Amino acid sequence: MKSPTTPKILACLAAAAVLLGGTAAADRLPSPASALTRTVSASSEVPDREALARADGVAHQAAAVTDAQSRAVLDYWTVERMAAAQPISMAAVDLVEDALRLSERSQRAEPQAAPHGNSTGEPWTGGGLVTRTTGKVFLTMDGRDFTCSASVVDSANRSTLVTAGHCAKDGRGSWAKNWTFVPGYADGASPHGRYTARDLLVAPQWQRDADDSYDFAMAVLNTRDGRTVQESVGAQRIAFxxxxxxxxxxxxxxxxFGYPAASPFDGRDLHYCSGRTTADTGGTTANGVGCTMTQGSSGGPWFAGFDTGTGRGTISSVVSFKYASDTSTQYGPRLGAAARQVFEHAENL
Structure with missing residues (x-):
């Protein structure tokens, strides 16, 4: 179901256009990029990429396909650029500033000694696999540098991530560039290195309509020193x-889980929320959970059946949006048949 134009503060940049000028402004956003906007010779490309341009159920963008392109992306992300990157929907946040004027005490939960089932945004202190498979994403959208979150998922190519659709493509607008994943990001450090994306994939409903019920994406990463990201840090199960x-x-x-970066958070550490979901009544098929995490956590994994002792679970959604009228509830799309189709295309690249 297509969501209404009620302001959302973890939504994609297209939300800013809707808030400024209504749906007509969103209609004037740039047209979607072609399936392959980078020039790559047919002789050096895997046929599957060419087939994706004609495949049903997926919209695809080639990213840093060659070694030279991957090196250029890594060189782009200097320490200074990474520090200056903003959480991706900050432009929308500025437009709903009044709705975000909550005290720091109410937004940032006090850390507790052990993980528990009713957190509203505490730092994650439990360790485990989730601290390696969850990471911070750095990307460029329309010439501006942003951050998101993402997770490694178990896949055939051992190189696939799940994240939010708006962390890969600005709805009906531009695809992200310079897409880089830092697994286990902690206080500015990259303990497991940095991985560039070679392919980005979203559902057609996200590309065509910016439908929040389909705000999910898959990213396929290049290897680092000959090793896939899954070989290096492990992976989480994903279910549909x-x-x-x-x-x-x-x-x-x-x-x-995610890396919230808008005030009062700073994006330097992994935080988490936990609780029982409720269905969205605002026009999407998403589900919500109590959570004060802010922008920057977009794309972080939602786990069902999570084991706090091992940090393992099954990903069933991703951090997507909040309503400006209710900043205490975080929403995530259902990963179902449409997400499975996008995932299957991704893991076979």
Whole structure:
């Protein structure tokens, strides 16, 4: 279902256009980029990429395909640029500033000694696999540098991430460039190195309509020193059958993770929220959970069946948006049949 134009503060940059000038402004956003906007010789390309331009159920963008392109992206992200990058929907946040004037005490939960099932945004202190598979994303959209979050998922190519659609493509607008993933990012450090994206994939409903019910994306990464990201840090399970009618009605206990960077957070450490979901009543098929994490956490994983002792779980959604009228609830799209189709295309690249 296509969402209404109610302001959302973890949504894509297209939300800023809707807030400024209504849906007509959004209609004037740049046309979607072609499936392959970088010039790559046919003789050096994998045929699967060419087929994706004609495939149903997926919109695809080639990113840093060659070694030279990957090196250029890594060179772009200097320490200074990484520090200056803003959480991706900050432009929308500026437009709903009044709705965000909550005290620091109410937005940032006090850290507790151990992970628990009712967190609203505490730092994650539990360790485990989630601290390696979750990472911070750095990207450029329309000439501006932004940050998001993402997670490594178990895949055939051992190189696939799940994130938010608006962290890969600005709805009906531009695709992201300079897309780089830093697994286990912590206080400015890159303990497992940096990985550039070679392919970005979203659902057609996101590319065509910026539909928040489909605000998910897959990124396929280049290797680093001959090793895939999954070989280096591990991976989380991903499921596409979590959101049955009964479970949506009853609620699902979830743990959500990300790198919130808008005030009062600073994007330097991994935070989490946890609780039972409720269905969105604002016009999407997304589900919500109590959470004060801000922009920058977009694209972070939502886990069902999460084990706080090992940091392992099954990803069933990603951090997507908040309503300006309710900054205490974070929403994530259901990963279902459409997400499975995007994932299957990604893992076979």
């Amino acid at each position: 059958d979590t959101w049955t009618e009964d479970r949506v009605r009853d609620g699902v206990q979830v743990y959500t």
